[in-house]
Amino acid sequence: MAKQQPRVDAVIVGLGWTGSIMGMELTDAGLNVLALERGEDRTNEDLAYPKPADELQYGIRHTMMQKPKQAAVTIRRDLDERALPQRKLGAFLPGNGVGGAGAHWTGVLIRPTPTDLQLKTFADQAFGKGVLQDDMQIQDFGVSWDELEPHFTFFEKVCGQSGTTGNLNGQIQEGGDPFEGPRSEPYPLPALQDTQNTEMFEKAAKQLGYHPFPNPSANVSRAWTNPYGMQLGPCNYCGFCSRYGCLNYSKASPQTCILNALKQRSNFDYRTNANVTRVELAADGKTATGVTYVDNDGEEVFQPADMVILASYALNNVRLMLNSGIGQPYDPVARTGTVGRNYSYQVGGGIHCYFDDIEFNPFATAGATGKMFNDFSPGNFDSAQYGFIGGAKMHSSQASGTPIKTPLPKDAPSWGQGYKDALQKHYGHHMKLSMTGSVMSYRSNMLDLDPTWKDPYGMPLLRMTFDWKRNEHRLSAFMRDRLREIADVLQPDYRDESFNLEGSHFKVTSYVSTHNVGGAVMGTDPSTSAINRYLQSWDVHNVFVPGGNAFPQNFQSNPTDLIGALTYWSAKKIREEYLQNPGPLMSRA
Amino acid sequence: MASQPDNASRRAFLRNSFMMIPAVSIAGGVSLTAEADEPAPNLSEYQPAFFNDEEWSFLLAACDRLIPGEAAGKGPGALDTNVPIFIDRQMDSPYGHADRWYMEGPFVLDGSPDLGFQYPYTPRDVYQKGIAMTQAYCQQQHGQRFEQLDGDTQDTVLQALEANEVDFASFGETQKLEASEFFSSLLANTKEGYLADPIHGGNKHMASWKMVGFPGARASYRDWVDQHNVEYPLGPVSLTGERG
Structure with missing residues (x-):
């Protein structure tokens, strides 16, 4: 018999960005809220200088990331391959511990475009029959730009977003992104400083007629006090950002932006090393009664709660739904069920440019440092003639x-005297031209439970089926050609490139992106979405699932801004309607 | 060519930067290991904790070929910078024990290499097995142990490992550990030891950082980020406050 804890109003599984936001919002509404985090606590002392400035510990050994030992993902590329566990981290690096991935992210905080939110509508208008792959399953998000705009604005204030405004209430602003959706307020803070690579990229991009602007950043450019009274200090360009905790109180994270305010509230509590294994359902399966977790002593504990918020990253949210029997698992053959459907990702590629006589000082940088342009996001160019849908943000970043x-x-020796000579010659004399591309959703890119491998608590691992498709190969080839034109302007002494072109398959061995999305997507149709447009489970109404899992397909921008905005959007509906009248917020009919 | 900053901004920069260097040995709240305060050991006097004498001889010889020392050209080598000490310490770290990895069976060894590492082996296992089988290969091919071979022959052995041309199965390997897997671990760890902070046992006196121009754990460049295409003038500092 499991140990039982006293009942709470709401239990939050995972204490990263979405868990912290929900904690703030639900305690504001007067609820007693408990967060359960499976990793360690992580406090200011853990991030004090000089500790984070250790590449081996954080950049290479992934000390702040999820341990596959605790919950690996098994991976296959198609429905016929045998999935194998990802025994050590590679292609993606989910977070672990208080703050989650928000404690060690790069800090690029950028909105999707209004078109990205309604991609199916756009596709139906802009693409003739037969242009797109017939196994594509793209959908609208079910929420509009105007509905989300105030929540973007608020979350960006929480983070102290730094950048250059491009579209203020429909008025295009000099220096910003002319393709961004209309903002109701300018960026809270001005952009980060340029670096050598951004200066060169901007000049070349402008010469080719593009519209470069500074990477929107959650590494703050100036001192900032956010709406919760939390204070961030100006970024000191320490060079240890992406994969590291911030040693300077400059990177927006749950720690720097929310948690110290939240922890002061008497109606909030959290427990670490509390690994939730499943959500418990009432006998009729229509409501959750709480969650079961394994505590630090390996003991199983039942935590009763009136509401359950799954806030444990896209992949683990889907796994918890599947392991708990929430919603119908997706079947890619019958095309029934929704949980696990439409798993998606992002596709990268780039050209490394080496300049013997230019000093880039790449160590003097913020995580989000870079310039990008959005001329190749959906709706801004005619991709139908090239046979693909989607877009890419084109950038030179320096994390x-x-x-x-x-x-x-690539032709430098990997060891011996030649390696040492190459290291000496090229360190600090390199910049990269990159594309970060959208990935559509497809019938066979999905998540389900692995039939073989289990975690230490006996629960099945999540199985990921994912591969690059023709659409993304074509997108990559198109963007490669555009980046080559930029490289031609820059004329490096040496260049080489890497793209996912026709015939290439997903590899788990080297880093791709931690923008894993989909699998429990939002929408207005319960036959194609696992959660409704308020992120509420269609099947178990007191379970809400904020996270990247809600994306029906992925766009070219980084996901965190939308994840934050969607979480506030969901919280608003919970506060304004659900708490007064608990039940489904949308009818299934 | 890189230009030099003007004197006034350079002076202001130097002043600010020195103020930023932490006096970590007296600062409170900074956790440092006791041994990190000791001077870096001499490789010749070091007693390995994990590797036995025979394995250690291989490791010293192999590291010396992977990143050769001053004699072979400009810049320090793996032995000058205590890389073997780094690797020995890593074997006793959580990494050496695969503490974070998923190591539950079954272990499926015939899947695509693109699905990643599937061996039932920790890094400790990989080194012990890899060294033993490489030595058996050297005996078979050359009648000598690896460390007894001349440098050029050692390189051909390492090239054969890298290209996966040494058949470990013929030397008794039962779990399909491949020569190239062993080689890539050895090479990756050698580069880590060469370029990581000295707190982990290698990169003695930050010699590799001085060679490439990486300022280490300074981690504060607010006064420098706008100096484009100008060579950074200050040497590195380490996590323990050593200056180079």
């Missing part, structure tokens, strides 16, 4: 300059 990760030309 860190730590030496173990130094890129070297």
Whole structure:
């Protein structure tokens, strides 16, 4: 018999960005809220200088990331391959511990476009029959730009977003992104400083007629006090950002922006090393009664709650739904069920440019440092003639300059005297031209439970089925050609490139992106979405599932801004309607 | 070519930067290991904790070929910078024990290499097995142990490992550990030891950082970020406050 804790009004599974936001909102509404975090606590002392400035510990050994030991994902590329567990981290690096991935992210905080939110509507208008793959399952998000805009604005204030406004209430602003959706307020803070690579990229991009602007950043450019009274200090360009905790109180994270305010509230509590294994349902399966977790001593504990918020990252949210029997699992053959449907990702690629006589000082950088342009996002160019849908943000970013990760030309020796010579010659003389591309959703890109492998508590691992499709290969080839034109302007002494082109398959062995999305997507049709447009389970009404899992397909921008905005959007509906009248917020009919 | 900053901004920059260097040995709240305060050991006097004498001889010889020392050209080598000490310490760290990895069976060894590492082996296992089988290969091919071979021959052995041309199965390997897997671990760990902070046992006196121009754990460049295409003038500092 499991140990039982006293009942709470709401239990939150996972204490990263979405869990912290929900904690703030639900305690504001007067609820007694408990968060259960499976990792360690992580406090200011853990992030004090000089501790984070350790590439081996954080950049290479992934000390702040999820341990596959605790919950690996098994991976296959198609429905016929045998999935194998990802035994050590590679292609993606989910977070672990208080703050989640928000404690060690790069800090690019950018909105999707209004078109990204209604991609199916756009596709139906802009693409003739037969242009797109027939196994594509793209959908609208079910929420509009105007509905989300106030929540973007608020979350960006929480984070101290730094950048250059491009569209203020429909008026295009000089220096910003002319393709961004209309903002109701300018960026809270001005953009980060340029670096050598951003200066060169901007000049070349403008020469080719593009519209570059600073990467929207959650590494703050100036001192900032956010709506919760939390204070961030101006970024000192320490060079240890992406994969590291911030040593300077400059990177927006649950720690720097929310948690110290939340922890002061008497109606909030959290427990660490509390690994939730499943949501418990009432006998009729229509409501959750709480969650079961395994505590630090390995003991199983039942935590009763009136509401359950799954806030444990896209992949684990889907796994918890599947392991708990919430919603119908997706079947890719019969095309029934919704939980696990439409798993998606992002596709990267780039050209490494080496300049013997230019000093880039890549160690002097913020995580989000970079310039990008949005001329190739959906609706801004005619991709139908190239046979693909989607877009890419084109950028030159410089997230860190730590030496173990130094890129070297492909033909440089990987060891021996030649390696040492190449390291000496090229360190600090390199910049990258990159594309970060959207990935559509497809019948066979999905999540379900693995039939073989289990976690230490006996629960099945999540199985991911994912591969690059023709649409993304074509997108990559198109964007490669555009980046080559930029490289031609820059004329590096040496260049090499890497793209996911026709014939290439997903590999788990090297890093791709931690923008894993979909699997429990939002929508207005319960036959194609696991959660409704308020992020509420269609099947179990007191379970809400904020996270990247809600994206029906992925767009070219980084996901965190939308995840934050969607979480506030969901919380607003919970506060204004659900708490007064608990039940389904949308009818299934 | 890189230009030099003007004197006034350079002076202001130097002043600010020195103020930023932490006096970590006296600062409170900074956790440092006791041994990190000791001077870096001499490789010749170091007693490995994990590797036995025979394995250690291989490791020293292999690291010396992977990143050769001053004699072979400009810049320090793996032995000059205590890389083998780093690797020995890593074997006793959580990494050496695969503490974070998913190591539950079954272990399926015939899947696509693109699905990643599937061996039932920790890094400790990989080193012990990899070294033993490489030595058996050297005996078979050359009648000598790896460390007894001349440098060029050692390189051909390492090239054969890298290209997966050494058949570990013929030397008794039962779990399909491949020579190239062993080689890539050895090479990755060697580069880590060469370029990581000295707190982990390698990169003695930050010699590799000085060679490439990485300022280490300074981690404060607010006064420098707008100096484009100008060589950074200050040497590195380490996590323990050592200056180079």
